[in-house]
Every structure is written in C-alpha cells, then in structure tokens.
Amino acid sequence: MFFRKIHGRIRVVFIIIVIFLICIIGKVFYIQIFQYKKLSNLANSLWSRELPIAADRGVIRDRNGIELATNKTTTSLVVIPNQIKNPEQVAKSLSDILQSDYNDMLAHVTKRTSIERVHPEGRQLNYETAEKINNLNYDGVYLVKESKRYYPYNTVLSHVLGYVGIDNQGLSGLELYYNKYLTGSDGAIKYFSDGKGNRLKLSEIYEPSAAGIDINLTIDINLQLAVENELDNVISKYNAEHALIMVMNPNNGEILAMASRPNFDSNNYRNYSTEVINRNLPIWMTYEPGSTFKIITLASALQENAINLFKDTFFDGGSVNVDGARIKCWKSGGHGSQTYLQVVENSCNPGFVSIGEKLGKETLMKYIKEFGFGSKTGIDLNGESSGILFNVNKMGPVELATTSFGQGISVTPLQQIRGVSAAINGGYLYTPYIVKSFSESETNNVIKEIKPNMTKQVISEDTSKLVRFALESVVANGTGKNAYIENYRVGGKTGTAQKVSNGKYMVGNYILSFMGFMPADNPEIIVYVSVDNPKGIVQYGGTVSAPIAKNVMKSAIDILGIEPSKDVIPREYTWLDTKYVVLPSVLGMNKEEATKVLKGFKVEYSGNGDTVTYQSPKENLYVEEGSTVKLLLN
Amino acid sequence: MNKTTRKFDIILFGVVLITIIFGIVMIYSASSVWAEYKFNDSFKFIKAQGFFFIIGIFIMLFVSKIDYHIYQKKANVILLICFMLLILVLIPGIGKIRNGSRSWFGIGSLGIQPSEFAKIGLIIFVSKYLAKNQNLMKSVIKGALPILGVIAIFFLLIMLEPDFGTGVVIVLTLVSIIFVSGVNISFFVRIGCVGLLGVVGLVIAAPYRLKRIVSFVNPWTDPLGSGYQIIQSLYAIGPGGLLGQGFMQSRQKHFYLPEPQTDFIFSIISEEFGFLGVLIVCSLFFIIFYRSLKISLSCKDLFGKYLAFGLSFGILIQASLNLMVVVGLIPVTGVTLPFLSYGGSSLLISMISIGILLNISRSSN
Numbered sequence: 001m002f003f004r005k006i007h008g009r010i011r012v013v014f015i016i017i018v019i020f021l022i023c024i025i026g027k028v029f030y031i032q033i034f035q036y037k038k039l040s041n042l043a044n045s046l047w048s049r050e051l052p053i054a055a056d057r058g059v060i061r062d063r064n065g066i067e068l069a070t071n072k073t074t075t076s077l078v079v080i081p082n083q084i085k086n087p088e089q090v091a092k093s094l095s096d097i098l099q100s101d102y103n104d105m106l107a108h109v110t111k112r113t114s115i116e117r118v119h120p121e122g123r124q125l126n127y128e129t130a131e132k133i134n135n136l137n138y139d140g141v142y143l144v145k146e147s148k149r150y151y152p153y154n155t156v157l158s159h160v161l162g163y164v165g166i167d168n169q170g171l172s173g174l175e176l177y178y179n180k181y182l183t184g185s186d187g188a189i190k191y192f193s194d195g196k197g198n199r200l201k202l203s204e205i206y207e208p209s210a211a212g213i214d215i216n217l218t219i220d221i222n223l224q225l226a227v228e229n230e231l232d233n234v235i236s237k238y239n240a241e242h243a244l245i246m247v248m249n250p251n252n253g254e255i256l257a258m259a260s261r262p263n264f265d266s267n268n269y270r271n272y273s274t275e276v277i278n279r280n281l282p283i284w285m286t287y288e289p290g291s292t293f294k295i296i297t298l299a300s301a302l303q304e305n306a307i308n309l310f311k312d313t314f315f316d317g318g319s320v321n322v323d324g325a326r327i328k329c330w331k332s333g334g335h336g337s338q339t340y341l342q343v344v345e346n347s348c349n350p351g352f353v354s355i356g357e358k359l360g361k362e363t364l365m366k367y368i369k370e371f372g373f374g375s376k377t378g379i380d381l382n383g384e385s386s387g388i389l390f391n392v393n394k395m396g397p398v399e400l401a402t403t404s405f406g407q408g409i410s411v412t413p414l415q416q417i418r419g420v421s422a423a424i425n426g427g428y429l430y431t432p433y434i435v436k437s438f439s440e441s442e443t444n445n446v447i448k449e450i451k452p453n454m455t456k457q458v459i460s461e462d463t464s465k466l467v468r469f470a471l472e473s474v475v476a477n478g479t480g481k482n483a484y485i486e487n488y489r490v491g492g493k494t495g496t497a498q499k500v501s502n503g504k505y506m507v508g509n510y511i512l513s514f515m516g517f518m519p520a521d522n523p524e525i526i527v528y529v530s531v532d533n534p535k536g537i538v539q540y541g542g543t544v545s546a547p548i549a550k551n552v553m554k555s556a557i558d559i560l561g562i563e564p565s566k567d568v569i570p571r572e573y574t575w576l577d578t579k580y581v582v583l584p585s586v587l588g589m590n591k592e593e594a595t596k597v598l599k600g601f602k603v604e605y606s607g608n609g610d611t612v613t614y615q616s617p618k619e620n621l622y623v624e625e626g627s628t629v630k631l632l633l634n
Numbered sequence: 635m636n637k638t639t640r641k642f643d644i645i646l647f648g649v650v651l652i653t654i655i656f657g658i659v660m661i662y663s664a665s666s667v668w669a670e671y672k673f674n675d676s677f678k679f680i681k682a683q684g685f686f687f688i689i690g691i692f693i694m695l696f697v698s699k700i701d702y703h704i705y706q707k708k709a710n711v712i713l714l715i716c717f718m719l720l721i722l723v724l725i726p727g728i729g730k731i732r733n734g735s736r737s738w739f740g741i742g743s744l745g746i747q748p749s750e751f752a753k754i755g756l757i758i759f760v761s762k763y764l765a766k767n768q769n770l771m772k773s774v775i776k777g778a779l780p781i782l783g784v785i786a787i788f789f790l791l792i793m794l795e796p797d798f799g800t801g802v803v804i805v806l807t808l809v810s811i812i813f814v815s816g817v818n819i820s821f822f823v824r825i826g827c828v829g830l831l832g833v834v835g836l837v838i839a840a841p842y843r844l845k846r847i848v849s850f851v852n853p854w855t856d857p858l859g860s861g862y863q864i865i866q867s868l869y870a871i872g873p874g875g876l877l878g879q880g881f882m883q884s885r886q887k888h889f890y891l892p893e894p895q896t897d898f899i900f901s902i903i904s905e906e907f908g909f910l911g912v913l914i915v916c917s918l919f920f921i922i923f924y925r926s927l928k929i930s931l932s933c934k935d936l937f938g939k940y941l942a943f944g945l946s947f948g949i950l951i952q953a954s955l956n957l958m959v960v961v962g963l964i965p966v967t968g969v970t971l972p973f974l975s976y977g978g979s980s981l982l983i984s985m986i987s988i989g990i991l992l993n994i995s996r997s998s999n
Contacts, residue, residue: 003939007931009814010943014927017947020954021916027961028904028912031871039872046869047885194667195889 048190048205049114049197051078054147055184057168058212058441060161062221063256069161069175069266072150075130075143077122081111082197083140090138097132098122114197124148139199149175151266156228157219159280160258160381160434163269172269172278174215174434177382181438184212211441218254218436223247226555227257230529230548235261238534238544244281245552246413250421250517250526252452253430255379256556258282283377283384286410290497291347291479292515292528293406293416297355298344299423299467300367303459306358309341309470316343320350323397327353330496344470345478347494349405356404357397364403365392370458371419372429373411378453379432387411406495417528420515423467424491424523427459472520476569482546483516485553486622489565491523492516492549494542499533509533514545518553519565527552564621585619586612586631594631602628609634642698642992646925650973650988653918654690654981657899657974658683663882664902665895665976679895679976686978690985697989698996705990706937709762713784716755719748720791729795733968737795749792749800750983753807753948754990756788760808761940764815768936771817778817782825785809793836798843799969803955805829807948811940843965850965860966863898866891867960870901878908895976897968900960915974916957923950929995942994945987 031039060069077094084090091106098105100121108118117123123146125133130143149164162173170179187209192200227245234243244260260281264272279285301307318334320327327349329335335346343351356364368374374389388410390399402408414432422429431453438448459467471491474480480492495513498505512534517526529545529552537544556562583601586594594612595603601623607613614632617623661683666676675681705712723729723739730738730745738745763781770777785808792801813822837843845860853861853868870886873879884905887894894902903911926946933939949972956971958964970977972984 005816006814006936006939009816010927010930013810013814013943013947014923017923017950017954018920020958021920023963024954024957024961025912025916027958027963028871029909031868031961032875032904032909032912035868035872036875039868040875043869043873043885046890192885194885198888200885200888 047192047200049080049193049199050188050190051115051142051144053145053187053189053207053209054168055186055209056147056211056441057149057164057184058178058182058214060174060182060215060217062217062219062224063254063436064220065216066221068153068157068217068219068221069149069151072148074124074126074146074148076124076146077118077133078142078144079109079116079118080140080142080197080199081109081113081116082193083199084109085139090136090141093136093138094118094122094133094141097129097136098125114193149267153221153225154265154267155263156221157224157259158264158266158269158277159260159282160217160219161266163266163277173280173381174217177380178215178435181215182212184441185210213447214439214441214444215435216437216439216446218249218256218434219258220256220559222559223552223556224257224259226559227259227552230551231259231261231263234531234534234544234548238531238537240531240534242281242285242530242532244285244413244528244530245548246282246417246528247552247556248417248421248432248526248528250425250523251428251430253418253421253432254436254452255432255434256525256560257552258434260285278383280381280383282413283379283381284412286385286387286412287511288409288497288500289406289411289416290495290511290513291406292420292493292495292513293409293411294344294347294352294404295420295423295467295471295493295515296368296371296373297352297359297364297404297406298470299371299459299463300364301355301359302466303367303463304359304363307340307355309344309466310339312340313337314340314343314348314351314354316346316348316350318350320353320401322353322401325398325401327401341470341473342478345474347474347479352405353401356400359404361392361395361400361403364400365389365395367458368403368409370429370456371422373409373415373419377412377414377418377432379414380435384414385412387415406497413528413530416515417526420493420517420528421523421526422458424464424471424517424526426461426464427457428454429456429458430454468517468520468523471517472569475516475520479542480514480516480546482542483514483550483553485518485550485557487564487568488518488553488557488562489520489568490516490518490550490553491520492546494540494546495530496540510540512540512544514542514549516546516549516553518556519562521565521567524560524562525553525556527556568622581623581625583615583617583619583621583623583629586615587619588612591633598629600626602626604628604630605633606630607633641996643925643929643995646922646929646988646995647992649918649921649925650985651691653922653973654687654985656915656918657971658687660899660903660906660974661895661976663884663906664887664899667887667889668893668895671889682978683976683981686981690982693982694985694989694992697986698992700993702938702941702990702993702997705758705941706762706765709759712755713759716748716752717788717791720752720788723748724791724794735795735797737797737800746979746982747797747800749795749797749804750979752788752792753800753804754945754983754987756785756804756808757811757944757948758941759784760811761937761944764811764940765936768815771812771815778812778821781808781812796840797968798836799955799967802967803948803952803969806951807944810947810951811944814943815940846965850962853962863892863966864959864962867898867901868962870894870898870905871961874905874908874911876909878904878906878911881906897956897970897975898960899975900957900971903974904960919950919953922946926991929991933994933997938994938997942991945991949984949987 056071061067087109091109095102095105098121108116162175164175165171170176187207190205231243247257248255262276264277269277315337316329316334318329329349335348376384376386418432437446439446468491475483475490475492479494483492493515497511499509511532513530515528517523527549529549531544534544586597589612590610612631613634616630662680665679669678670676729736732738737747789801853864857865884902891898930939930942952969953972955969959966970980
C-alpha cells in the first residue's frame with residue numbers, strides 16, 4: 001500500500017529518537033557512575049566552606065618530660081561577609097569590643113571574600129573578649145581556635161630549640177630540623193553554602209585537627225639551667241665576646257646541655273639580629289682549639305706506642321726550633337726535664353711538638369680524621385660546620401708541629417667534645433644527638449627511639465685508660481687544678497688559643513677553653529667550656545674556663561646523681577690553696593673523744609645525749625681544713 | 635458527529651498529565667529558593683505554572699473535541715496569522731525582550747511566544763501541503779523547494795528575534811515530516827549540506843554561538859562564562875548518583891544553577907532523584923512518543939498522519955535537544971523541556987498539541 005513507505009519512515013524516525021534517548025541515558029549513567037567521584041569532589045569544594053581549626057605543634061620535652069616548647073591555645077576572630085546581615089551593626093559591635101577602628105572593621109566585614117580573618121586586632125583574643133563576641137550571636141561571625149608556639153623557658157636552649165614563623169612553621173633549630181614531625185594537620189569545620197555564600201541548613205562535617213609528633217630530647221633542663229647560669233655569670237663578669245658550654249654523655253653521644261652567648265628569646269626572636277639567632281655557636285663556630293686538642297695527639301701517640309708516659313722523658317728548654325721557626329713554651333725558661341706525663345700535666349708545647357714528630361704527619365692526621373675532625377659530626381641540627389685541617393700532602397714540619405698542640409687547624413666545639421669523648425670512653429666514636437625519642441601526642445606512646453650510633457673504635461680500651469689517667473693528673477697536679485672537685489675523680493685539659501684575624505694572630509685576644517670529664521675512672525659526663533676574649537683577667541684557660549667547668553660538674557653531681565669516687569688522686573697544693581683533709585669517723589664516740597679526734601675542725605653539737613649518732617659531713621670525705629663539723633648527740 | 639464521541643487515547647492523556655504534575659512538583663523544588671529570594675514567595679513559579687496547567691487541561695480537552703480537519707481547511711489563514719504575529723513581535727514596544735530575544739507578547743509575567751504558535755501553524759501547513767501535493771513531492775523543484783522556501787522565511791523571522799532553539803526545533807520537525815512523506819534520501823543529503831552551511835553562517839553572524847560550541851567541547855575553558863551553565867549542570871547530575879540526593883535536597887538550586895526551573899530542570903531532577911529519575915523521565919517521553927506515533931500510524935487520512943507525526947516529533951525533538959544540552963552531548967541551544975520546564979506559553983502549546991493528537995486518536999480508533 002501507499003502508506004507502507006510512510007509508515008516505514010515513521011518507524012525510522014522513532015528509532016532515531018529512541019537512540020537519542022538511549023544516548024542521553026548512557027551519558028547520564030557515565031556522569032553519575034564513572035564521573036561520580038570527580039564531580040562530587042569538585043562540587044563539594046564548590047559548596048563547602050571551611051572554618052579552619054589550627055593543629056597543635058608537637059611538644060618538645062627534656063629527657064625527664066619537662067616541656068621546653070609547647071602551645072598556647074588562643075581564639076581568633078573570623079568573619080564570613082556573605083552571611084552578615086547587618087554589616088554596620090556588626091562592625092560597630094566588634095570594633096567596640098576589640099577597641100579598634102570602626103572603618104577597618106567595616107572593611108573586614110564587607111570584604112568580597114568567602115572567609116576573612118580579622119588580622120591583627122582579631123587574633124589571639126583573651127577569654128573575656130572571645131566570650132563577649134560569642135554572646136553577640138551574630139550570623140557570619142566565628143571564633144576559631146588558633147595555636148601559638150610558646151617557649152616557657154624563654155631564652156633557655158634557644159639556639160637548639162629554634163623558633164617558628166607566623167604560620168607555626170619551623171624556621172630554625174629543632175623546630176626546623178624536625179618540622180615535618182612537629183607539624184600537625186589542621187582540621188576544619190566544613191559547612192555547605194549556597195551560591196551567594198549563605199550557610200545552608202545541611203549537616204556540618206567536623207574534621208578534627210591532629211597534633212604533631214612530640215619530641216623528647218637528651219637535654220636535662222636542670223643541667224641546662226645550670227649551664228645557662230654559668231654563661232650569664234661569665235658574660236657579666238668578663239664581658240666576653242662569646243661563650244659556650246656543652247655537656248655530653250661520652251658513652252653514647254647524648255647532648256645533656258648546650259648553650260652559648262649571645263642568645264635570644266625564642267618567643268620574641270624578631271627582636272634579635274640574624275647573626276645572633278642563626279648561629280648556634282657550639283656547632284657552627286670554628287676556631288683553633290689550642291691545648292685541649294693535645295688530648296687527641298696524646299691518645300694517638302699512646303695508641304701507636306710512640307711514647308711511654310712514665311719512662312720516656314723530654315727536656316724543655318723554653319722553646320724548640322722547627323724547620324727554622326722558633327716555637328716557645330708558655331712558661332718562659334721552659335719546664336726542664338719531664339716525663340711525658342709531666343709534659344701533659346704542664347701542657348708543654350715543645351713536648352707535644354716532639355710527640356708529633358715521633359708520630360709523623362700521616363699517622364697524626366689519620367688519627368685526627370678518625371677522631372672525627374674535618375667533617376661534620378652528623379648531629380640532628382642544621383648549620384653545622386666541618387672545620388679545616390691541613391692537607392697531609394702539603395704539610396711541612398711546622399704544620400705538623402702546630403697541629404700537635406692544636407694550632408693552625410680549625411674545629412668546632414662539637415667536634416672536640418666528640419673526639420675527646422672517644423679518647424676517654426674506651427675509644428668509641430659516637431655520633432652526637434639531641435633527640436632521644438618521638439612520641440605520639442595523644443597517648444604519649446613512644447613511636448621511635450633513637451639508639452646511640454657508634455661509628456668506630458679509634459683507640460683501644462687500654463690506651464683510653466692511660467689517657468684518662470693522664471688527664472686526671474692534669475687536674476690533680478697540672479694546669480687544670482681549678483677544676484678539681486673534692487671526693488670526685490676529675491680529668492681535664494685546659495686550652496688557650498690565640499685568635500686569628502685577617503691571617504694574623506691577634507694580640508691579647510684569646511679563646512680560653514677547658515675540656516673536663518668525671519668520674520675520671522669511668523666517665524659519666526664530659527664538659528666543654530669556651531670563653532672568647534674575656535676582659536679583666538689573666539687570659540688563660542685554667543683561670544677562666546676550668547672553674548666554670550667545675551661548677552657545671554658540681555651541678556651535674558646533684559642533678560644526675562653521680563656517686564663520689566674512691567681512690568681519688570690527692571691534689572697537689574700550693575701555699576695559696578686551702579688544704580683538704582679526710583674527715584675521720586666519730587660515730588659512737590662520746591663528746592670528749594669526738595672533740596679530741598676532730599682537733600683542727602670547728603665542732604658544733606646538737607641534741608642532748610652523750611653519744612654521736614650522726615655527723616655532717618660524713619666520714620671519709622675530703623673537707624676543708626678547719627671547717628665546721630656538725631654532730632648529733634643522742 | 636461520530637468522531638467526537640469516540641474515546642481518545644486515555645494512556646497518552648494520563649501520561650501527559652503525570653508528566654506535567656511531576657514537572658510542577660520539580661518546578662517547586664527547583665525554584666522555591668530562587669522565588670523566595672527574588673519575589674519573597676517560594677510558590678511564585680508553581681502558582682503561575684499551576685494556573686496554566688488548569689487552563690491547559692480545559693484547552694486540551696476542548697481541542698480534543700475539535701475535528702482536526704478544520705485545520706486542514708484553515709491552514710493558510712492560521713499560517714498568515716502566525717506570520718503577522720512574528721512580524722509584530724519584532725517591533726519594539728509591541729514585542730518584549732526576554733533573555734536577549736525580542737520574542738514575547740504580554741503583560742507582566744504572563745506572556746505568549748508567537749514562535750511557539752508558529753510551530754503548530756507550520757506543522758499544520760506543511761502537513762496539508764504534503765497531503766495535497768503527494769505526487770508533486772517526487773520533483774524537488776516543483777514540490778519540495780516551494781515548501782522549503784516557506785520554512786526558510788519563517789526560520790529567518792524567528793532568527794531575527796533571535797530564538798535559535800525554537801528555530802532549530804521547527805526546521806527539524808518540518809524536515810522530518812517531509813522525510814516521512816517519502817522524498818528521496820539524496821534530497822536530504824543536499825539540504826543537510828545547505829543546513830550545515832546555514833549553521834556556519836549563523837555562527838559567523840553571532841560569535842556567542844561559537845563560544846557555546848567551544849564551551850561544549852570543554853566547559854572548563856571558561857568556567858565562569860560560556861561554560862558556566864554546563865559545569866553547574868554536571869555538578870548537579872554527577873553527585874546525584876544512582877538514587878539522588880532526595881526530593882528537595884538539591885544543592886545546585888541554591889543559586890549555583892541559574893533559573894533552575896527552566897532549561898535546566900532536568901539537572902535538578904537528576905540531582906534529586908539520580909539515575910532512577912532520569913530513567914523515569916525518559917520513559918515518560920518514550921511512552922508519549924510511542925502512543926503519539928501509534929496515533930499517526932493508525933490514522934486513515936494522510937493529513938492526520940502527517941499532523942500527528944509532526945506534533946509528536948516536535949515535542950520529542952525538543953525534549954531530546956534539551957536533555958542532550960543538559961547532559962553535555964550538544965552545545966547549549968536554549969530550548970525548554972516540554973511539560974517539565976517552567977513556562978506558561980510553552981506548556982499551553984504542548985498541551986494544545988496533545989489535544990490535537992487526542993482528537994486524531996478519536997477518529998482512528
């Protein structure tokens with residue numbers, strides 16, 4: 001029929017339209033199933049607005065859990081201009097509460113932005129102000145939590161802790177080195193808004209912030225405070241250019257205390273010059289170490305059996321001629337004939353030149369490098385220096401000679417304390433470190449513990465024992481007398497290094513240092529003190545730095561609980577020194593007997609019995625001659 | 635008369651009513667936020683749409699009782715009135731501008747679009763012409779060119795408003811009737827080429843159309859300008875997922891998708907009812923089309939056959955174009971979704987079309 005062609009074409013058109021519909025359904029299926037995630041994310045970011053919740057930074061604690069860097073929670077004011085119904089009124093109320101300019105506030109409140117932080121007047125609000133703003137109950141006015149870094153000890157340990165910038169990002173010190181660990185992840189309150197920025201009555205999503213990881217240091221804050229106190233004293237007493245003290249555990253490389261002057265307040269670091277805040281002197285500063293370096297020369301010579309401390313002798317005539325250069329001993333006229341033990345005790349430069357010559361430049365330089373000089377120690381802080389050594393191929397006899405007693409080379413304080421630690425701890429070279437463990441902030445569970453890192457045994461246990469003995473006699477009999485502590489075995493070495501400026505030694509300008517450790521038979525701590533150009537005193541390490549080291553060690557005895565030693569090498573006395581004697585026991589004696597035994601002491605009694613039941617100080621301790629002894633009678 | 639007392643296609647009638655009611659519900663969901671903001675009356679749009687719906691039912695039932703052969707007799711007069719109206723609407727002061735087109739008569743929010751009426755007028759005219767000159771259509775020059783000339787004149791008038799979407803719908807509808815009438819395929823290849831040249835010419839005449847095409851290929855090249863609508867539409871459809879966000883739970887209607895109750899109502903349906911909603915809407919249109927074509931196929935006279943096909947194709951091609959725009963298959967053309975989009979004039983014309991179809995269904999059963 002005639003209609004057949006028409007009907008056929010109608011069916012074709014029908015099929016075409018059905019195909020269209022299928023394409024449409026297919027496309028929707030593709031969009032809603034395959035592009036669902038992508039489009040949902042994009043749409044969500046379009047719909048949702050975020051009120052930020054600042055995360056706390058990880059807390060930094062000392063080895064006993066005392067907080068050194070923590071966070072202060074403050075609130076800050078945030079406005080969402082699109083949600084504010086009456087900008088003039090809101091601006092008026094807010095500017096009244098914050099006592100700020102009305103027009104500035106109006107500008108914040110009407111700014112064309114999705115979210116506006118009222119900076120600076122609306123940041124770090126106190127509780128009363130925040131409460132007042134909260135009570136206004138305005139739409140579009142929010143108070144959000146802000147976290148501010150806070151250092152409760154202000155200037156203490158500032159170079160090690162470092163500081164953070166405006167957005168809580170670590171900029172120096174541990175804050176920078178461990179920034180990744182310390183930084184938490186910010187949270188947010190997400191709510192949905194319409195195309196005009198109004199808040200929709202849809203459910204809000206709360207994403208909590210997660211605090212950063214806590215860091216526990218090897219530092220003991222009490223010892224650190226003692227060190228800081230000593231530095232304050234030395235600066236006010238001698239008006240020194242720089243001064244620094246480090247205390248380390250020689251048996252594992254843990255830094256127990258570390259400070260330098262000038263220093264700064266981590267809370268207000270902007271008030272200080274960049275030189276002051278960025279130079280952590282104990283790891284950054286390099287200078288000629290002077291005589292403290294002789295410990296390294298001594299250890300190398302003993303390990304190589306180049307000298308016998310007790311049998312070999314050296315005659316010091318006051319100076320020695322090396323390849324045409326005259327090297328003088330600090331004592332004019334010289335020390336005469338000495339054993340090498342006496343050479344060490346007297347810190348005799350010509351004696352050490354002879355030790356250097358016996359070792360030869362290759363051997364000496366090999367040991368110096370093995371003790372860790374000339375390269376970074378690898379401590380977990382930024383800004384460490386490597387120092388400079390002579391190139392062994394270009395070293396002549398003069399360079400060998402000066403290196404032997406610590407001149408002509410350049411090292412950091414950290415390299416020295418590390419190298420000497422290896423010399424006295426049995427020969428083991430450790431990588432110094434300052435972070436003991438990481439812990440989770442919520443639960444305090446330790447996530448990761450840092451183990452001591454021993455890189456090399458440089459000298460033998462026996463050699464090390466000899467070094468300890470030699471250095472103990474330096475304190476007992478030699479140039480380190482001012483570090484002597486009664487009832488404790490202390491080893492150490494003084495150092496007096498002339499400073500170099502423009503390639504020339506400066507006149508009357510020295511860095512005075514002292515390297516001490518105790519107990520000398522089994523060292524628990526090692527202390528390094530360095531004072532740069534003190535004024536108004538004989539510029540000699542033994543007079544300036546040794547007493548400081550002594551004070552630090554005395555503090556350490558109390559703080560770390562170091563037991564008194566037996567078999568102390570008795571000190572050699574000069575007529576100027578106060579004499580110490582062993583206090584006998586008077587326990588169980590009656591009053592008359594006790595008075596008789598304690599002849600030469602001032603005796604004070606308390607109690608009304610007849611028998612001595614308690615005496616202070618205790619028996620067998622070294623006490624000053626003629627000092628007071630208290631007895632309890634019962 | 636026997637023909638008017640016979641039963642009309644009750645399924646078509648029912649499905650159309652369901653579709654329109656669903657449309658009104660969705661217009662409420664889509665427009666309440668916008669209406670509240672603009673007119674302080676969240677029911678503003680559905681009040682108007684409901685009013686047109688009720689009027690529309692009466693008109694549809696009334697039209698279904700008018701014997702469709704009267705249009706055959708009055709085809710020339712109807713076309714002339716449509717022609718006059720299309721001229722009048724171009725005169726400033728008489729025609730009103732909406733969305734950049736001078737395409738409206740009317741006062742306030744009530745208004746009619748002469749191009750919508752011209753659509754029905756042209757379908758009637760072309761159906762009559764083809765039914766009368768069935769034999770002439772074998773000759774391109776004598777049969778096809780004169781009718782193509784008439785179509786071209788009307789298309790140009792509509793493009794002067796300009797209303798590209800309606801123009802395209804009309805042209806496609808009329809060409810499809812000519813196709814159904816049995817003209818050789820090679821003829822369509824030729825007018826296809828002419829049409830393509832025409833589109834190129836139109837794009838050159840108004841560069842905003844090129845922008846629409848570019849933004850169709852990658853809407854993210856201009857996310858705040860020409861790509862804005864399609865991106866916002868995708869943001870509605872995508873998160874809808876399988877079952878949607880739930881009725882009234884659309885987020886994109888909150889001032890993201892502009893005027894969501896009109897051209898992009900399908901986006902909101904997809905967002906609130908998900909893939910399921912899309913299937914339902916497509917099924918409704920499928921049933922409408924299927925029932926309408928059935929009327930055409932079972933109609934005994936040629937005019938009725940062409941008229942029924944033209945009216946149903948006109949609705950379905952407009953629906954397809956709208957849906958393809960909304961889902962990003964073709965560039966934005968600016969046509970509404972029949973029965974579902976907000977718009978009184980459009981709804982009335984669609985319902986009149988269904989009324990005529992229902993009358994044809996009476997005669998064929």
